[in-house]
Amino acid sequence: MSAIIVAKKDFRDAIRSRVLIGLTVLFALFTVGGAALASWLSGLSDDASAQSTIELVLTLQAPAGFLVPIIALIVGYGAIAGERESGSLKFLLGLPHRRRDVVLGKVLGRTGVVAVSIFVGFTIGLLGLFAFVGSVSLTDYVAFTAVTILFGLVYVAIGVGLSAMTRSTTRAAVGALCVVILFKVIWGIVGTILLYVIEGTFLMESPPGWYFVYNAVSPDAAYGSAIGAVLNQSGPTVASAYDISTLPLVAEPWFGFVILAVWAAVPIGLGLWRFDYVDL
Amino acid sequence: MTAIDISGVTKRYGTELALDGLDLTVESGDIYGFLGPNGAGKSTTINLVLDFIRPTRGDVRVFDLDARSDSLEIRKRTGILPEGATLYDRLTGRQHVEFAIESKAADDDPDELLERVGIADAAGKKAGGYSKGMAQRLMLATALVGEPDLLILDEPSTGLDPNGAREMREIIREENARGATIFFSSHVLGQVEAVCDRVGILRDGHLIAEDTIDGLRDSMPTQTRLRVTLDRIPDDSAAALAAIESIDGVSSVEPEGRTLIVACEDRAKTTVLRRIEEHGVSVEDFETDDSSLEDLFVAYTSDAAGSAGVIQ
Missing domain, CATH: 3.40.50.300 (P-loop containing nucleotide triphosphate hydrolases)
Structure with a gap:
């Protein structure tokens, strides 16, 4: 209950941030751009079902996959370290809240903030789809939004977890930047290098199972899998791309939810553990 | 409780x-x-x-x-x-x-x-x-x-x-x-x-x-602050100041024009006045006030010479 009170307060505070407003506008521009791109591409393809999937992916998933982690980390990294730096944490914890209520409340509150940003960005993207393409499945849209908010939660958890582990916002920001670089750049490169080192080649017709697992366990890949699972589509999945019938469990679309849950739980757990015994 | x-x-x-x-x-x-x-x-x-x-x-x-x-x-x-x-x-x-x-x-x-x-x-x-x-x-x-x-x-x-x-x-x-x-x-x-x-x-x-x-005040030796106004500044003012400072019970002397501010214990008061007059000047006026708690606090918390005695 206490965590909810903290979350509500935190939401009210963080939603008024100018940085967030700027990021949301940027996100909306991306989704509209995606819708425009989708309308242009739909002229090139005849397959209606693949087309609607591509529209959604271009309009919603691509901008969200790129920007939601950045928005969520920016919203999250200062959550606790910032209050520690300014001293307002002493006001917050002078009230009867447990430290874990503060961490959980921050995760919830800031996820709410990111959810609003996602909702605004997606709604504008949806309007773009109606304008440029003419039709879109509302069920798919809602499923997309829900999974994306979950994706946002994961990165908020990483940001808040980092924030709970350090007393300096600078360090938390550096940590957040490293997280972005890790998942956007390093993860893929390391995978390719591993593939070369272990298998002796970059290009394989049917890559080994471990490579699928490796490529499925990053939060960004898990987001893609989870979306595949809720859309229940026969679109460009890993299995169809490589034409193999049996995927490792970890690379199954529904397992994306499990992976997302782990990515959310681990940083929260580390943050709780560290923040609970540290001197403020 | x-x-x-x-x-x-x-x-x-x-x-x-x-x-x-x-x-x-x-x-x-x-x-x-x-x-x-x-x-x-x-x-x-x-x-x-x-x-x-x-x-x-x-x-x-x-x-x-x-x-x-x-x-x-x-x-x-x-x-x-x-x-x-x-x-x-x-x-x-x-x-x-x-x-x-x-x-x-x-x-x-x-x-x-x-x-x-x-x-x-x-x-x-x-x-x-x-x-x-x-x-x-x-x-x-x-x-x-x-x-x-x-x-x-x-x-x-x-x-x-x-x-x-x-x-x-x-x-x-x-x-x-x-x-x-x-x-x-x-x-x-x-x-x-x-x-x-x-x-x-x-x-x-x-x-x-x-x-x-009150208890804190009582635990201090009774300090008095004397403000003594003289008819003129003594010819050898440095020697006069030194002479007053050397009196037992005096912790500080500060000149302010023709006025001397002397912090001392109660018992030293008359000695101070007598010593001043020995330097060829006369006392026009003097007033005393008891130590304020502020002095007490400063005495307790600073390392200034003369106050060390009150710290246990």
């Missing part, structure tokens, strides 16, 4: 010793003034009471509960004004108070509390635009939420003008009259002197004195 009981507490930050075997007891219903120069360990002590930090050694109890394991229960019954109040810039004053009310599951009226601390007209303004004094008043309003049994005020007068400081003292008295124990820290004695039942003086991480204000 004791409100706060700190026994044998040491707090070490790396190699730095912030508190060194501190023993301190605050009785329920008291207004306790926690005095000491900046850096003496006052905030460290308060942080321990609130479980913001944990002791390296020793035991901290509040309402006879363990400060660490029962911290939530303690904070439910405590109102806190942290040092150098920092607010949420994007929330209004009223939202701050509402948050405190909700957090404590209290049923106060936020506007009433804001009225009481004198910032009702700024209730709807964002706290980012508050002056330091207004921020301090807002923090006090949140501390008063839920009629706490214990009020912990860390340097409450920071940023307040004399009028604000007086209003703060009034509220402290009202809260105490309602039954609350007040524990407040300050490095300015004047604020403590006016309201406190008991005073503890902290220096270098331990309590060097603890008593009532």
